Amino acid sequence: MITMEMSLRGFNCFNAYSLNEAREILKKEKIHYILLDINLPDGNGYELINELKNSDERIFVLTGEEDPKFREQTYQKGVIDFIVKDLNFAHKIPQVIMNIEQLEKNKQSTVLIVSESKDVKTYLGKLLKNRFYNIITTENEENVVELVQKHLVDLIIFDQTTESIDAIEFMQNHSYISTKNKISVILLSDSFEASTIRDGMKSGIVEFITQPIVAEELVLKVDLWIDYKRKNDELLCSVRLLQEYKDTVDESSIVSKTDRFGIITYVNKSFCEISGYSEDELIGKNHNILRHPEMPKETFKDMWHTIKKLKKSWRGKVKNRKKDGGFYWVDALIKPIINADGEIEEYIALRHDITEEEEVKKYFKDKLKGSQLDLAHSIKLSQEYENATDKFTAILKTDTDNIITYANDNFCKLSGYSLNELIGINCQSLRDEKHIKEGDCKKLQEILAKGKHKAILFTNIAKDGSAYYLDTIVYPIKNAEGIIKEHLHLMHDITELTNMHKEIEDTQKEIVYKMGEIGESRSQETGYHVKRVAEYSKLLASLYGLSDEEAETIFIVSPMHDIGKVAISDAILKKPGKLTEEEFDIMKSHSEIGYSVLKVSERKLLNAAAVVAHEHHEKWDGGGYPRGLKGEDIHIFGRITAIADVFDALGSDRVYKKAWDDEKIFNLFKEQSGKHFDPVLVKLFLENKEKFIDIRNKYKESI
Template sequence: MYILNYHYKNKIHLKNFLQKNHIKNSNKLFIQILHTGKDLKKVLKIKDFLERIFSKASILGTVSSGIISNEEIIDDDIIISFSIFKASKTLSKGYKNIDLEDILNDLSQNIIKSNTKLLIAFTNVFAFDSSNFLMKLNEKFPNLVIAGGNTGNYYEQINPNIFTKDILDCDLVVTTINSDVLEVKTDYLFNWETIGEEMIITKSDKATVYTIDNKKAINVYKEYLGDEITSNLLENAGQFPLIYTDSNVEIARGIIDYDNENGSITFAGEIPQKKKVKFGFANIDSIKLHNKQKLLSLYKNKQEGVFIYSCAARREMLGTYFEKEMKILNCLGPSSGLVLFGEFFHNKTCNCNNLLNITSTFVTLNEKELEEEISFKDIKIKTSKKDIKLNALTNLIKKTSEKLDENNYYLKQFKELVEESSIYSTTNEMGEITYVNENFEKSSGFSRKELIGQNHNLVRHPENKSSQFINLWETISKGKTWHGLIKNKRKDGSSYHVLSDIAPIYYKNGDFREYLGIRHDVTELEEYKILLKYELDNTSKTLADNLNYTKQYENAVNTSVAIIKIDKNLIITYTNDKFLELTQYKEDELLGLSWDKLLDIKHKNNGDFENISKRLNEGEVVNYILNKVGKNGETFITRSNFYPITNLKNETIEYINVLTDVTDIFNLNEEITNTQKEVVFTMGAIGETRSQETGLHVKRVAEYSYLLAILSGLSEEDANLLRQASPMHDIGKVGIPDNILNKPGVLTPEEFEIMKTHAQLGYEMLKHSKREILKASAIVAREHHEKWDGSGYPRGLKGENIHIYGRITAIADVFDALGHDRIYKKAWPLEDIYKLLKEEKGKHFDPNLIDVFFNNLDKFLEIKELLDD
């Protein structure tokens, strides 16, 4: 195939052109009569003339705000473009005042064939909904390539007068090219860039946008482009379209109409409601660079023909460079086309149709492959002063926009980091909640919808003192940050504690914007403190002096978040005040220092530092508990979260290290464990004291149990837990009457039944605790009188159904009890004790444990000698 463009002069000249080029009447001929609407009568006479000569050809005509003829752009004359195919047939039809469904049915039945490679469509921009047409057409023919666009002249309000041989002033004309050999490719040049903040279309109806970010659309243009912009919005703002993304295609929408009365703007194509948009601008340098690069990536050899459909707003914005862009496209092959008000494009990647704006859309056609390679000759266009100024302006906009985007991207990551690691909310000046993050919803049990517009009193616990909130409001009202612990109430009525930082946020001009609250859940710490106090209060009055130290933990909640920034070489580039407070260093002492200099040496020796560095280098988010060493040489413990910060190219530029000082929590856990040990031992001692036995019995049983556990293969952790729990084996005796517990003689059967209840009593006292030590103590208390053969009490368990803790403590308790005086008996000789243990092997006692005991008897005797009464 090939394209011939004829610049109309007169009928005789046209006849000579046709004869000279041997153009014949055929259904393989596609004729386009392209004009600018200046002399419609002349155009129609040309149509009639051509129709008489080429009755078999497809003929259509349309108005354009610019005609593309090879390298030229024609504004005032008539161009007749002849597309002459050798192996492809063409078919045209026009539609006027016909329902869309009827159009689609007719296309399906009579126009579009199984071998249709391309459908060219032109619509009346004033009378036809092209967006809906493209969508419905795509539903019926998802693989069909479409090109063309909206014709007419919005700037001068010139009706497009599109026509075919049969129908004038159509709403829609189509031409199909049907072939078994034709190769069709379509793409577009855009390269507009976005600038400014992302906005949301909050109210729209097809192509008319009423509000953006809940503001009138015209007012948004005024806000960003100046008040004078609306004096002639079409002329002044057309170069700043709105841009959004659909199916990975950037779509621009230029202004074609507006209504000052209701503040709406109509664009050259639909912008769906809730779409995120940005303003766009033309970066001339970027367009120059990327146009050639894109074409070279798509094509190696010349094409037989090129149809070009470009946008009037693009032409207006690019100035003289638009001529160069057309010349570049013509390097692909002979071309013809139009300047339109919306370009049709079929995206083969997702098989969807798009109505584009501000692009140069093009279609290349080949019936056979050409061998001539593409070459972009040096195209020189005279540049005006206006173009030079425009180029400088767009460069300035680009650099400013890049910096703004980078800062916004960085701030977005920073905000996401804070939101992810804290309970976050904002309020207005009246204290009404305007935003909460997901962590706030999870912690409170309330949904975002339930919280927005409410006061934080909704979640505050009634136990909080009113004076605390008076102080809070006084502090933040003065522009300062308030720090403190607040007890909150969840939706289900349960309570939780948050360490809070609340501060006012201001605009650059000093006006109030909002109050910001960042919180960290410290409920577990507070519950530990409360539980510890409860358990100690209920143990014994003899422990009263020990309870005083719980007050030391009241300050443990006064923790805060420290932040440092580290470059890719792990050098500290920033520290906040909290980090300086933690480390006792000054800022200038830390900046430029390698991050690992503050790390405890153990993390280097055990490979932690190497592992963190490796994972950071791979772009991971890293969480670690790390020991740090401050300036004074003291070690503190931190929960350290490392977050890679990336630029727009997803390249890591630095790391943010968020540290929470958990030293007090770790110390508290250690204190709690030690206190629990003391509680367990003291309670065990109390139980033994009631039966007039010494506290050394529980110590010996604890050590025997630990040794036997280790020797029988239990882990150090489990063995140590048993050592801590076993002193409570007889705690249930506190519930046995003294006349039975301290009876010097043999108990009656009835009295023994009462005595046996101490095992279950001990379990009932301890079973509700969630602490590991007391849970283990409950097991020991209930099961240390169970016997291997099932004859024990209280439940008659047998064999390995008896917990290993119970089986071990049974041996330790009997071995120690028989070897010491009791109120009802004298101490047995060791040989008699050994004899009993061996006789009860497999009956009372676990046979394997008895073997372990006798194989290591010397170690048990060392403990007996060391802790003897």
């Protein structure tokens, strides 16, 4: 069973059925990790542990024992972890794989131990080196600042069993260690007063462990806070990456933002350079300051109808007026930014300069229109105009049945097909399936049949299977009798701009999900909790009738429902028993904390996440917190996440309870329909409970 599971994950596995077989394999092969049974035909597994105590192999013990003393001995002998062989054994194998991945990551992490006791430093050093941590030690806190500056320290353990070390005073005087350097601090002592814990937490200490040390507790807490810092570092990297994407867009495009009334709130350097205005001259002005008198009013009516009424992106070519009275042409993409309530917050516009292209077209049009030259000369000019357009644009010609009759070199390069491969095929075969499913091609045919042209953004699939994006205008071409004979497709490649926009959106989603993971990683009790809550929420949103976009939004942001818990102390968050009234009040504050952190963002996803964090503990009858909202005054995202969160919590083991069976869970939802939960959502949930159970089984915990 173990071999099959680990081989599928890429591990090279060897099997031994006795101590002697194991010794033979160890002589011949380079082994990194051992899963060792204690009871073997020719001896006890501890014999092998003792033989390997100074070697590089890391050992996981397979046992039927659950005795706490046995567990402590296991850790003290240098064993990584033990796996109890019970009925759930098969589900524990993936946890071993996760532990190995964690151990490999530990090689990049450093722990500083501060203690006057040589025995404590030796004991802790051996325990943590066995988990591949880099260990540095010192006898007093005076050296801590120097060591933190010299080494990339991820966690500090202060041993305060002697009066000469005062970790709390040290942290109060060097608060930047926890606030700026984001280094977690663990304090060891013989005992702790309540005031000590209070002052310690305020100074930046995150864990308090009493002597004598329980090896398993220490290891788990060190792993937890190292992993917390690692995820936090990943989040910061993602934020920096998002900034890099923004800077890239700023450098490669002409960018502006306006509020929902069209007042300019941001312009980049390229916008100022092409328009001739300074940033100060533009900010606070209406965007029509740039409107050129030659632009038809219908263009702007269509633009405002699309972005304001339909709340969709608008693409088109616009002629703008410069400060000095000149002009420039841009190919523009204007996108409305929608908040969690479905209201427009602002508009962002990305443009690129197409002045030269438009001027070439105009030059040849004017030459042809006003020329008094003979027919031969006019034909020559027409050919020159076509050649100039051909250099700037990808061009297709199709008959009225969509069959391709011509493609220029630009289109062949974009599509990856040769001209011979394109001639005679239906142009619909080049389109992404979504255009066929949504009827875009059919609608285009109907418009062209009426003699009207149409602008559309097409996603095409190249010969190699990759997608490319074309800003397209299709014209119906008529003969002298006014009969439509063919269609002309003029296309501008915007693949790079579209992919960059998608990367920015994907990075935002990744940041939101990682923030949700950080909120949940405080307890390490539900590794797949945020994933399941996201899947439950999306399913319930779809069943309720929300749009695909809204369902996708709640899928992305629901993992952040408990982000505020990062500010709740572990003494409360992980308390196995019932919380006191004062402790519960502190616990409830996580909703307000999460909301306060997220509400200041201008991003649609983070605004939606703020709503979820704020309202997922509100109750239908008004008995929830933090504001006691009632009924539909609670945002639908909050009502959905409440059901998803409670369903997963009840069906999962926590430090303070065992998982409930399904019958008990579903009975509770029936009883709380119209009390705790939205009755319509509960009905949908219960009618489709098998689908929710399928999700739970798909993302079941590994331990």
